[in-house]
Amino acid sequence: MQVPNGAIDCDLHPAMPPASALLRYLPDYWRDQFANRHIDRMGFQLTSYPPNAPLSARPDWRGPTGTPGGDLDLLRCEALDRFGTRLAICNPLHGAIALFNEDMAAALCAAVNDWVARELLDREPRLRASIVVPTHDPHAAVAEIERVAADQRFVQIMLLAMGDLMLGRRLYWPIYAAAERLQLPIGIHAGSTYQRAPTPAGWPSHKLEDYVAQSSAFENQLVSFVTEGVFQKFPTLKLVLSESGITWLPPLMWRTGKLWRGVRPEVPWLDRAPAEIIRAHVRLTLQPIDAPFGQPELLARTLEQLGSDEMLLFSTDFPHWHFDGDDVLPGGLSDALVRKLMIDNPLTTYPRLREGAVLRDNPAQREETVR
């Protein structure tokens, strides 16, 4: 299917810099610490995305030394120009979010955010980014969100699908209050800090199993958000599930619907069926498409079961390898839905993209706003 011009890509991954390149963004204390302890030589590679694994990058989306995503030029050419993308949201998959030392995590997250602003957003006006935060210290996370969100090019707060605690829990609510106040959706991205076994039956042997288990993680996080009443407390909050797959969602809506009817007295704040809450607040990025290739009717049925054409957001998940060539749009999507998920839904989901989108049609003002 032809990709219409002006798409908004809601999940892509620029290559992260070596820690040594982040030194200049760290305060003196941490710069010394990093140098003295040789932390600046560490990779900060998330276990969830082994760089040489096939899933982590398409063969043609690697740099000359094999780096997933290559440099900014490769990203421009392969992720933006190739799909006629006018705006794209970078989700930085950096190991800072998996550190146990909360002070170090906060400092390194801040350095990553500043690096993203200087090295990506300043250099490529089509790029936007998610804020990485030290999730396990919600107060530090809020401080970082408030600091970075002054820059309107940061459009979302990114959390990982698997961490120490379920994300709907009240101790994280200050993050959601800040998100709502600053018009930033919460983006939960696939991946784990491995503070817990990835499954309730322990540790799988293979990376492939961990990746399959991501959908269970998204399911449980979504049920956590709904059950804890996060959306009742923060009625304008949007939750974006990134790289989550899609086809698991209708069965979740059915099961939680029945369950809710049985357990309502436990969660009296849930005044509507989970499916209704999910349709109003939850969005999902497109790739990876987890319906069988070559059977578009199955994907079409899933989309019909979602019961809303406002939930999907276009994404390439560059440079992760989920499709070949230009086949980013699976069969089974109507032209109207394609237009919605590529342009309208992202603009509705991310208030901070709207300004940029208007600007695109008004080149005279462009320079000024993108700085």
Added chain:
Amino acid sequence: MNITVRERTAAQRLTIVDCDIHPAFRTPAELHPFLPERWREHVKTFGEHVRHGLTGQLPYPRMMAAGMRVDSFPEQGPPGSDLDLMRRQHLDMNGVEVGMLMPLSRAGMEERNLDFAGALARAVNDWQLERWVGEEPRLRAGIVVPQEDAVFSVEEIERRADDARFVQILMSPRSSDPLGHRRYWPIYAAAERARRPIGLHVQGYSGGHASTGSGWPTYYMQEHYAMVGNMQAVMTSLIFEGVFARFPNLKIVLIEGGFAWVPALSWRMDKHWERMRKETPHVTRPPSEYVREHFYFTTQPIEEPENPRDLAAIMELIGYDRLMFSTDYPHWDFDDPHRAFKTQLTEEQRAQVFRDNAKALYAL
């Protein structure tokens, strides 16, 4: 006139196999006569040793009457402990031809002291025969094994293998390691030899891992949902560890885990296996093929889509020959055989799901 109609309906009514019935002890001490003296003393002095913070109670209290149907309380003892009441309000009333016993409490699957776990499992197996199957020929037992002790588990399977009243092997899906790990393979070899399927009923906290990959739920609503993820983890592990390549005749029954999630997980496994298959060269066929050949699903708690046709589509994808009806008697979320399916089944499909699949699988 009315009487005639009612009689004809009763006569034509399909008898069913209920794949999930929970028997209970009348008192906690009911199991003691089945334990050797050493363990009778142990249980009195030390009690159970489990991997969660509250012993002998549910960390996520249920919504009504400790998770039981309010009409299922006998005059004495807890629901599920009175055979006569079970006969009257379930076996007779619902035309249950065969019922599978699913002993959950104190069966040894959760016990950390493996010697005690073995003694408990053996006792529960004897108790099933004496208290239930011996009294009521419609009921069938399962060989409960303490899965973390594969040596003892194999011994117990072999000890019971010649007794046709035991129709399956029961272990916990909430194991210490995902069930595909090779430490459990001797159990699968024994299951193949004994020609029994492995029944995996959703379970508490056996292995001690949090209910999700991101920690513990807050509410029972979440905990109930997390059981889906447990079943998904079990399926994924058994397939990608190569268990079915190694044990081609092994059959797995997922009990009380729902089934609407199965096609989506199959697609997901196929897609990512295709990309990452170099990591698991022992998995030579698309994962969905192993699902189709080796897994059976009990139906309760049956998912209820907004559009009933969606349920039919899911059952079509899984295969009507792989679904087996279950009620979960006497638990609160019991599925009534007359009301549970909100979608139309053909006569043939109904016979398969309510009776024939279980009869074939369990050689009843």
